[in-house]
Amino acid sequence: MKPQPQKLPSIASPKASDPASINDLRVRHLRWMILARALDDRMCKLKAQNLVPGSVFTGRGQEAFSAAGGMLLRPGDVFAPLIRDQAGRLAFGETIIDVVRTCMGKRTSSMRGRDGNIHRGNIDLGLLPMISHLGAMVSVVVGMLMARRFQGKLVGNDLCVGMASIGDGGMNAGALHEAVNAAAVEKLPMVLLVANNQVAYSTFNDRTYACKDLVDRAAGYGFNGQSCDGTDAAACLAAIGDAVARARRGEGPQMVVATLLRLAGHGLHDPADYITPELKSRFGDCIQLDSNTLKIQGVLSEQDIERLWEDARTLISAAVEQAQTEPDPDPGQETWNAYAEPDLKKVRT
Amino acid sequence: MKPQPQKLPSIASPKASDPASINDLRVRHLRWMILARALDDRMCKLKAQNLVPGSVFTGRGQEAFSAAGGMLLRPGDVFAPLIRDQAGRLAFGETIIDVVRTCMGKRTSSMRGRDGNIHRGNIDLGLLPMISHLGAMVSVVVGMLMARRFQGKLVGNDLCVGMASIGDGGMNAGALHEAVNAAAVEKLPMVLLVANNQVAYSTFNDRTYACKDLVDRAAGYGFNGQSCDGTDAAACLAAIGDAVARARRGEGPQMVVATLLRLAGHGLHDPADYITPELKSRFGDCIQLDSNTLKIQGVLSEQDIERLWEDARTLISAAVEQAQTEPDPDPGQETWNAYAEPDLKKVRT
Amino acid sequence: MTIAYLEAIRLALGESLDEDPRVFLYGQDIAGAFGGAFKVTKGIAERHQDRVLNSPISEDAMAGIAIGAALEGMRPVIEFQFADFATIAFNQFVNHAATIHWRTGRSCPFVARLPVGGTPGGGPFHSQMPESWLSHHPGLVVVAPATVADAYFMLKDAIACLDPVMFCEHKYLYYHLKADFDKTRAEHLPLGAAAIRRGGGDCTIISYSGMVHEALRAAEILSRDHDLDCEVIDLRCLRPLDTETILNSVARTGRVVVATESWPFGGVAAEVLALVSSEGFSHLDAPPRRLCALDTPIPFHPDLFAAHHPDAERIADVVLETMAF
Amino acid sequence: MTIAYLEAIRLALGESLDEDPRVFLYGQDIAGAFGGAFKVTKGIAERHQDRVLNSPISEDAMAGIAIGAALEGMRPVIEFQFADFATIAFNQFVNHAATIHWRTGRSCPFVARLPVGGTPGGGPFHSQMPESWLSHHPGLVVVAPATVADAYFMLKDAIACLDPVMFCEHKYLYYHLKADFDKTRAEHLPLGAAAIRRGGGDCTIISYSGMVHEALRAAEILSRDHDLDCEVIDLRCLRPLDTETILNSVARTGRVVVATESWPFGGVAAEVLALVSSEGFSHLDAPPRRLCALDTPIPFHPDLFAAHHPDAERIADVVLETMAF
Numbered sequence A, B: 001m002k003p004q005p006q007k008l009p010s011i012a013s014p015k016a017s018d019p020a021s022i023n024d025l026r027v028r029h030l031r032w033m034i035l036a037r038a039l040d041d042r043m044c045k046l047k048a049q050n051l052v053p054g055s056v057f058t059g060r061g062q063e064a065f066s067a068a069g070g071m072l073l074r075p076g077d078v079f080a081p082l083i084r085d086q087a088g089r090l091a092f093g094e095t096i097i098d099v100v101r102t103c104m105g106k107r108t109s110s111m112r113g114r115d116g117n118i119h120r121g122n123i124d125l126g127l128l129p130m131i132s133h134l135g136a137m138v139s140v141v142v143g144m145l146m147a148r149r150f151q152g153k154l155v156g157n158d159l160c161v162g163m164a165s166i167g168d169g170g171m172n173a174g175a176l177h178e179a180v181n182a183a184a185v186e187k188l189p190m191v192l193l194v195a196n197n198q199v200a201y202s203t204f205n206d207r208t209y210a211c212k213d214l215v216d217r218a219a220g221y222g223f224n225g226q227s228c229d230g231t232d233a234a235a236c237l238a239a240i241g242d243a244v245a246r247a248r249r250g251e252g253p254q255m256v257v258a259t260l261l262r263l264a265g266h267g268l269h270d271p272a273d274y275i276t277p278e279l280k281s282r283f284g285d286c287i288q289l290d291s292n293t294l295k296i297q298g299v300l301s302e303q304d305i306e307r308l309w310e311d312a313r314t315l316i317s318a319a320v321e322q323a324q325t326e327p328d329p330d331p332g333q334e335t336w337n338a339y340a341e342p343d344l345k346k347v348r349t
Numbered sequence C, D: 001m002t003i004a005y006l007e008a009i010r011l012a013l014g015e016s017l018d019e020d021p022r023v024f025l026y027g028q029d030i031a032g033a034f035g036g037a038f039k040v041t042k043g044i045a046e047r048h049q050d051r052v053l054n055s056p057i058s059e060d061a062m063a064g065i066a067i068g069a070a071l072e073g074m075r076p077v078i079e080f081q082f083a084d085f086a087t088i089a090f091n092q093f094v095n096h097a098a099t100i101h102w103r104t105g106r107s108c109p110f111v112a113r114l115p116v117g118g119t120p121g122g123g124p125f126h127s128q129m130p131e132s133w134l135s136h137h138p139g140l141v142v143v144a145p146a147t148v149a150d151a152y153f154m155l156k157d158a159i160a161c162l163d164p165v166m167f168c169e170h171k172y173l174y175y176h177l178k179a180d181f182d183k184t185r186a187e188h189l190p191l192g193a194a195a196i197r198r199g200g201g202d203c204t205i206i207s208y209s210g211m212v213h214e215a216l217r218a219a220e221i222l223s224r225d226h227d228l229d230c231e232v233i234d235l236r237c238l239r240p241l242d243t244e245t246i247l248n249s250v251a252r253t254g255r256v257v258v259a260t261e262s263w264p265f266g267g268v269a270a271e272v273l274a275l276v277s278s279e280g281f282s283h284l285d286a287p288p289r290r291l292c293a294l295d296t297p298i299p300f301h302p303d304l305f306a307a308h309h310p311d312a313e314r315i316a317d318v319v320l321e322t323m324a325f
Ligand SMILES: Cc1ncc(C[n+]2csc(CCOP(=O)(O)OP(=O)(O)O)c2C)c(N)n1
Pocket: A084, A132, A133, A134, A166, A167, A168, A169, A170, A171, A173, A195, A197, A199, A200, A201, A262, A266, C028, C057, C059, C081, C085, C088
């Protein structure tokens, strides 16, 4: 079952050079952020209603950075999101209905109830279904880009891009290191989005790394590196926009490190009382900040923003309603077979 | 069987402030380099005589860097050498006889014929017996230093040091990344010696990493980094000396990257015809260079140097002669048991 | 005193830290008030801040650090957040920790705590059993306690053991299994001994970890509904295996069913079948059988998970087939 | 034409590159005139410079790259310098490659070439057999050719296979095994079928990879010295196992000895014993037996290695014990 593209009020694709289109871009950005936040919130409610079998992780506070990443990709690109990338996933083309179906474990979901929640993906769309092991997806993106180069698709100065997400914690996985280094050796159009949200689960940065800034790692790999304030929507669009543009032009791999704070527990189960009020006070909520800015700049009115929220909730409710009517997987109908070719005694022709 | 310390013509331990002692240091350095080269050469001959069952790897061209590392350590430090560290091993306290025994697979060797060649070590001396997997030894050094901290031994401003070797190729192993990062998080007195010898087996640096210089990785880990010319003995002593001194003073982990060329095949079996004359012409032989310098500076005469070689060969020949008379392991006397506690059904008291 | 399986582990860890300055804990999110993803170190971490340390997300380094510290005389206990992530430390475990004693004669005593096993909704990467791939290479001790008392005593014995011990603790039992617990009890089985949890002469049901409780339920069903008297063996220690207890039981019953929640191929169940068929052949009155998880990744949806995961009813069915042979 | 086992692999790789633009090779030191640590890609790498690439020393990334490229329609063949280093890629293999088809319905066709097995002086880290830990998790195909023809045909079939294939090629056979080879030969066994290398009715000797040749030698010894007629099965494909061929043979002979150079615990030999005892029980006239490597790391010294490694004489002894039962 191919996921259906969701119908969102269409906003024409902007050109970066056009000042009006920059506003369009900003509005679309905020819309994805709001849609993701509303969807995350709804998933939390569904979990409380006992309609979601597994864990629920949200991207609260990281929507600006994540959405910017997803938006700046286009069909034909590759995206390997992680657990806080609801915004980027939606912006890249994940459908709301698939999110709901997968979290509920529905037979109709892209993972057919076999895998769930944040492990969903759609390889045809270039949206990779993550495994849990942090760092493991990045080399897969490298392989996909290498495949395209072998296939003659990585030519010219408007290349497709492979984007991968990682956190401050995941940066220290050996798999991440090997993959990032391989991307650099192959000079691929890869963009690594590093969401430094100050914590890995409950562990603060002082116990996970010791460089001054994670962007200091870029030079060590031969990546072009840049930093941005992850709570500032415009800064995220600018930094990732620049990185993606460089990658498309063939300037090789890019790392963008955003500084922000996870505004929720690690998962819904985690009250996160280890995050002190002092720390909280140092970081804003990207959605609130961006909404204010766009109001002050006269791009959107209070009502416009209210409508974005309402539209988001309407779309989500429709998806939840539909998903609830859909069947759970049926163990009796499962083939219980892990192989694409279950019969290797068949003679190959 | 505890290895016997070898008897070398004693040269008093120098003080860095004393100009005469600098020369002592330089002479001792050259002596270790020569001893290692002569031993490597002899191992190649023994292999040709079919007296060595496994592979033979030499540190040809890397002696200045390796010996400096080993010399600047002292009893109570930890050293995790790799395959080209004959010089550093000897300088740190490995005995010639154990090298010969292990390579021959003798029952009397520290590995008792169970493991061989470059996998030898002596944990009591702080000399780690490497496993083959590149990068794997570094986290073990981290753990040893953490143990000492737990035991209250890492206090003051003259700390013991954990040193580990890695090559341009091994720098890209995930295990190395995780270990180096952990050392930095724990702010341990670890010194990572990176011997950039331009190749990993047959693969040149352009296919293994893409940063400008491997020392660029230091900042990304929060290591203090420095570079040196690995063919220049004095430069090696100075750079590693500084790094070790900083580590001892409690300034945290240190990375020293030496630029040099592997002056032999990957192993004895490898003619290394992929190393072009052009490349070779860009790198000198550290032993030749240092011998010349010390002659020009009037520290050693031609005869002094000849005597260093002769002494080395004499010591080695004695060890080879002894080892040859020693028994091979006897399968019938082996317990064939991998466990320190083979009987876990015994009640613990 | 009634405590949960998880509390028994916490108790053993806390006492080990109290009593033995060589013990330290290292793992993701275990320190401070937080006390770990499953709260195993909650309370004790704050009492021993200097010896309960958070690690980066670097499982290979965690294992290497445990090896190094063990070689220097410490008794490290490392916690993996889920056993599924121990794949990252596979190389350090099997090529390094497992080989040190044989290669050098030195012992390498540490414990790796691995939260294992399936729970509904856990999905393919938070539900696995790692004991098969940990026990193939010689050199690692692999244990899997099934009871509250074993969780406590076996962990203490594991910390005392001179070899690297892979301590597989079942996530489902953490809070679901509670039992009366008396830690002063004088005698408890040594680390390497299997336990006969229920005596019986008709058929031997062999199991370990969470599946022991299904095996016991199966024995009850078989007793109640079919008047069969099954012996239930809890292996406790998988590597080395207590071959004597297994073979003695099969000599008495002549029939054996092994139930595990792992995959069948080359697992501990296969090893037990290989053992009883090659060394207990003459005792066998029926083919030895195994009941394992289905041979696919572990499904996310609870209905699929229930079908994938062996349970008492299915164990009882296999025993009945064995009896009918 | 007489060629070596290694040359058969080279031939299959070269032809695959020639015929199929989706095929590329990736691994340490395989490119250019150098052509790999064992020279497998020598010659062909220069002919296909754009599709034979050296990798950094990053085995986890190598496997991840193979997965990604396979998902994008390529047919990657990755070379590990020694199978022993594939432990580093364990996670990508078992948690990623092995689960993709079941989780997503997409296939993930790549081949990992793993130089396996012991040679005197190889030592603990250049001699191992990885098939046990690769075959426990469902989702990977694991094959181990023992003949020159299989090295060629099975590699081509592996590249054609839609699943990730772990191709275990034995280092000792690389240059020591030479045979007449006719690649136009019309019929060859499919990838998943076991081969009966020698027919016989007295006892079935089951083996794979390098040990097949010891099994055949054992059968000759037994025929010559003891007038016994042994059937020798070469499993060829370990995961999935050709259970039919195994059980049919045991039905005929009633006796089975499995010989592998892997460690015993939970290995493929254990799996075969579990299979024949649970599903072929009524056919068995004697306990099924296994002969594996000794249960320690693999020793460096050739004398220790010889004692550690099963050989024809010891296989023959076990068969004789089985016959005497
Ligand atoms: C290799 C590995 N080890 C452990 C985990 C368990 N785990 C899941 S998320 C997480 C914290 C991740 O922190 P970070 O990378 O900073 O991402 P964030 O959750 O902050 O977005 C951990 C430890 C994992 N998924 N993978």
